[in-house]
Amino acid sequence: MSRVVVSNHPLIQHKLTLLRSATTEPKKFRELVREITWLLAYEALDDLLLIDKTIDTPLCPMVGKELAERVGLIPILRAGMGMVGAMLEVLPMAEVWHIGLYRDHKTLAPVEYYNKLPVEPTVQVCLILDPMLATGGSAVATVDILKRWGAKRIKFLGLIAAPEGVQRMQAAHPDVDIHIAAVDERLTDGSDGRPAGYIVPGLGDAGDRQYGTG
Numbered sequence: 001m002s003r004v005v006v007s008n009h010p011l012i013q014h015k016l017t018l019l020r021s022a023t024t025e026p027k028k029f030r031e032l033v034r035e036i037t038w039l040l041a042y043e044a045l046d047d048l049l050l051i052d053k054t055i056d057t058p059l060c061p062m063v064g065k066e067l068a069e070r071v072g073l074i075p076i077l078r079a080g081m082g083m084v085g086a087m088l089e090v091l092p093m094a095e096v097w098h099i100g101l102y103r104d105h106k107t108l109a110p111v112e113y114y115n116k117l118p119v120e121p122t123v124q125v126c127l128i129l130d131p132m133l134a135t136g137g138s139a140v141a142t143v144d145i146l147k148r149w150g151a152k153r154i155k156f157l158g159l160i161a162a163p164e165g166v167q168r169m170q171a172a173h174p175d176v177d178i179h180i181a182a183v184d185e186r187l188t189d190g191s192d193g194r195p196a197g198y199i200v201p202g203l204g205d206a207g208d209r210q211y212g213t214g
């Protein structure tokens, strides 16, 4: 079974509360998404393989380490785009591949409208980026696409998950680890007049809040 790693790091939990607050403006919201992603990435990439690398310091030669694996970033459009900048700060050599999925608002099912993956995998580790693991539909569909492409090691990196999304991902892809800052209570079901499929308490629509829309 995959690991669900919920970070209890104080910096992440402090920033997550600021992120959730309805009064946080888009500029601050984007900064917080970037900062939390940076911190989560540090934990999520703790198993990347290293090889020895001989260098000269100003004093003497020494054997240091360098990353032996290439990482591909797959942001789920559009909210996942806000996490890419932070990831590229941590991993400047990462490749960024785009898969576009939208949620059909009636069925909540993911619909693929864009796919720019190269013919064959060019990376050893794929990191799917989406702030919200809600129903899990888009994340599971993205893993489906990546596995058909030939990806072997896939991880999911998000900010907030619903229990339903975690369960769906674990059922469909038990080999995909989930790195997240919080698992919330539930999803809205549409019965109270609010749109269905939103995480409660959540933070609202992560795309709208980053880009000032909605």
Ligand code: URA
Pocket (backbone or CB within 6 Å): 079, 132, 134, 197, 198, 199, 200, 202, 203, 204, 205, 206, 207
């Ligand atoms: N997508 C969002 O942006 N927010 C949610 O709560 C669920 C899905």
